[in-house]
Amino acid sequence: MKVYDRILSTATTLFHTQGYNATGINQIIEVAKVAKGSFYYNFKSKEAVCIAYLNSRHDFWFQQLQLYVGKEEKPSEKILSVFDFLMEMNKKENFRGCSFLNTLSEISSDNTSILGVIQNHKKELKVFIKSLITNEQIADHAYLLFESAIIESQIFKNQEPVKTAKKIVKSLMVK
Amino acid sequence: MKVYDRILSTATTLFHTQGYNATGINQIIEVAKVAKGSFYYNFKSKEAVCIAYLNSRHDFWFQQLQLYVGKEEKPSEKILSVFDFLMEMNKKENFRGCSFLNTLSEISSDNTSILGVIQNHKKELKVFIKSLITNEQIADHAYLLFESAIIESQIFKNQEPVKTAKKIVKSLMVK
């Protein structure tokens, strides 16, 4: 594994488990086993790593999601499996929540470059849900329920909110 | 204003605008104009201030909410005014989002004392919504939509998600 990727994957793990501000560059290079010079050779700043982290997380997350949802045939089952996917991720990642929402809480409100990446991720998620639900109002509705399912399961460290949201979306589909 | 309150109100402002980790004790005492000794005389640690901040924020927020919602007569109008309240808070506080969710993103997952305060706040919000909607399933539904309205308006820095969520809740009430 190349130095660049070692830094990025280490930063990804640490940012996601500890948070952005709680993770220092010295810790990243220590865990990734690279020299500090290599870090600043590959990345302009800590913020640059953060953006790379969010972008790679975006790619990873959507790839996993599409793989998971692709197992279903009917669109009505695809949209429900999005919630199953969330439950699997929660389990795998110990209810650490959405990287993008967590980062949003840590950056100052004038940081437009990071904010842009976060907004872009959520926009694409909305587009994805719209691709599964033709009715635009129901799609918006399902998107909001999915977002709260993420955050509520993070708060209470259990799958109940996801199950609740999934049930509601299911009831929306039969109408 | 007493020293204790000066510290707490300053910490409240700074934590809410800059975030918990981005705000240092030196900054708090400088803005609050108190000596460092006074800070540690009144608070055991930074974490103790954080808990006091969340508790006072909880009281303030619910007080404001009840004041706002109390203006309406019918429960069906009360529940809709909860979303109007959110829009007013968003406007007043520049879409900085929920103090509790923002703090959640900043603490380590083993910090049960702070997590407890956050969970308690959300539980009470759910109870409040249930007091306005007799149908439990619709209440759960409205709660989830309110939560996503908070977070989505913070992400996109506009009121659209709140309006969308409000419209959906309105449609749920007529059934």
Added chain:
DNA sequence: TTATTTTTAGACAGACTTGTCTAAGGATGT
């Protein structure tokens, strides 16, 4: 008035932060 509590300013410890720099050597491409 005396005793206790509270506040003051600020030095200090010890550790941490991001980022720069030097000097060297390995790796790669031409």
Added chain:
DNA sequence: ACATCCTTAGACAAGTCTGTCTAAAAATAA
């Protein structure tokens, strides 16, 4: 063979962080 690119270890700057401590003064209570 030579030049460019990449990585190494680590010192260093200049600042930050939380928390402790001293010593004096002010406020409050008995």
